[in-house]
Amino acid sequence: MSRFFSIKELYNESSCSHSGDKEKKNICERLHPGSSISDCALEGAFKFLSSYEDCAHLIYSSSTCFTTTSIEKSSQPQHSNYFCSNLDLNDIIFGGASKLKLQLDHIVTLCQPKVVFIYITCVTSLIGEDVDAIAQQKQQEHGILIVPILAAGFLGASNFGARIASMTLCEHLIGLKELAKETAYDVNLISCDASSEEMKIYCDLIESIGLRVLATFGRGNSIEPILSAHKAKLNIVISAKPLATMARKMEEIWDIPWVQVSFFGKYATSDALRTIAEVFNDGKLSRNTQKVIAFEEKKLAEQLELFKDSLYAKKVLINLQGTLSWAYIPLLRELDMHVVATSIENITEDDKEQAIRLLLGKGMFMYEPENEQMDIIEEEKIDLLITNSDNVYAAVQTKIPFLNIEKAKEKNYVGYRGILEFAYILENTLKNPLFKIVYREAPWLG
The missing domain is CATH 3.40.50.1980 (Nitrogenase molybdenum iron protein domain)
Structure with missing residues (x-):
């Protein structure tokens, strides 16, 4: 075709x-x-x-x-x-x-x-x-x-x-329109399933270090910027391995270099900003990037002190689909929580290697989570299950708190602010009195 x-x-x-x-x-x-x-x-x-x-x-x-x-x-x-x-x-x-x-x-x-x-x-x-x-x-x-x-x-x-x-x-579409005003710091953002709020956070972070976002792929209000996307100086692929093909093709045709980054977690966000700035080989841009990182990390450290007691050393099991199986591991670690196991079923080999790199020697991998998760929850005394709607039953049967990430995705956990949002919802989940009420034995069974 x-x-x-x-x-x-x-x-x-x-x-x-x-x-x-x-x-x-x-x-x-x-x-x-x-x-x-x-x-x-x-x-x-x-x-x-x-x-x-x-x-x-x-x-x-x-x-x-x-x-x-x-x-x-x-x-x-x-x-x-x-x-x-x-x-x-x-x-x-x-x-x-x-x-x-x-x-x-x-x-x-x-x-x-x-x-x-x-x-x-x-x-x-x-x-x-x-x-x-x-x-x-x-x-x-x-x-x-x-x-x-x-x-x-x-x-x-x-x-x-x-x-x-x-x-x-x-x-x-790409290449059908020329830019009215072109700069040396124009970039495209390419994401697979970002929400509008997440894309706005990405844009704000990129622009805070001195770059201009030209077009956003995967989430945007207008198709118009896509027509001029070939004028960008860099394509930034954000947690979207399936779209590496697009970035590679644009490099072949329009000679646009590309980087793949993640904004899940403080360290990943800081590394992403540094990686992006390094491509431009611009001293002023690099210095500005370091200032932004230092300011954001200091502010975040002060805010996270509020959650230290409630989240420290809590044991977490992750059973999700796709890249999310590894993406939440850095966030949980930065909040001093212990990831006991994660599922690596139905994900790409690259994503599987990411999970293994993050968790090898520090946790377990579930190849058949539907058969393994119940035993792990009971044997390891898991405090929290992070899952989707299909696997909530495991938490209900073992009577532990759970975070349904499909519902929780109404919030955004990317960038520096995202870690704070994630800490807040984790604390609320662990302290939610509803779990104790629902899991309590029915009076007529006592």
Whole structure:
């Protein structure tokens, strides 16, 4: 479908340390018949692009697609620019091209977007319609960008969908517009699943040391800055290994260097700022960066003293999915808490190595957490379980406090302020009287 990149190329990312290693099973690997995943490429592609409010999003799919239904429920009424083709049996058998053309006309008239993204799903990719040709025809008629996204769920998991969407931006949007005013300190931020608040924290930190954020990928209000993203002097990939492909491609085409950093924890944040500043080889920028780091670390140390007694030496077990399995380890350590074990199931080999590097000799790794976590909680006398909605049962059965990170993600734990937020919610969780009340034996059983 694309002459710019191939799906096969995306499965074998050259910047990944395990590229071409047949013995390693990583997230880039194609799904096999009978395998199951918690989300799919469509969901990842939509999440990556849906925050741009001046764009319209058309999911070219039948209404029976599970992911389409989930997106529809979660997107309304936040996204009035979201649409679904709702293809019926006749459309699938005889072709839905005429319906797609009418829908594109309607969307352009109704929303007047700067870009329309068409998400090609499992069914519509299999019936073999030339969506590219339809998009080009309507683009010429209406004079706006109409971009097909090959986001069939069977291609891979959510991270892979974000990778496809990012590469499609490289092919169709980046480089279409020149900057009115260019500086030597322009940077792009690339993130996979950052919230709006997290992206704002990243931007504030980057700008505090003297850089200018040109475009934000993965979370932004307008698509306009993306068109000029090729003028950046550095791409900053933030805790988003799946998007390394995009950064590498932009380096090949526009000669933009890139760094991969994390803002989870005080030390990671300080190291990230230093790493970014070093790329520019500018003495003034480096000195300013050191001043910002010193000021923020001193202020944070004073504020964290309030939580020292309640969090010190508490034992924590982490059972999450993806990069989060290791990302919270530095935060917990900086709060003087003891991470006893973390799950390393369903994560990339690079993320697995990150977890091992952080915890080797200091904790345990759960390869099958659903079978291991109960025993670890009881044997190690765990004080707190950090988990998601699927694994809360382990804390309930063993009667210990738990932090459901999916709910807690309403707060932001990145940057210096993020550590303070995390300490606050951990203290509240451990001291929450509700756990004692709920876990108390029922009176009629006594």
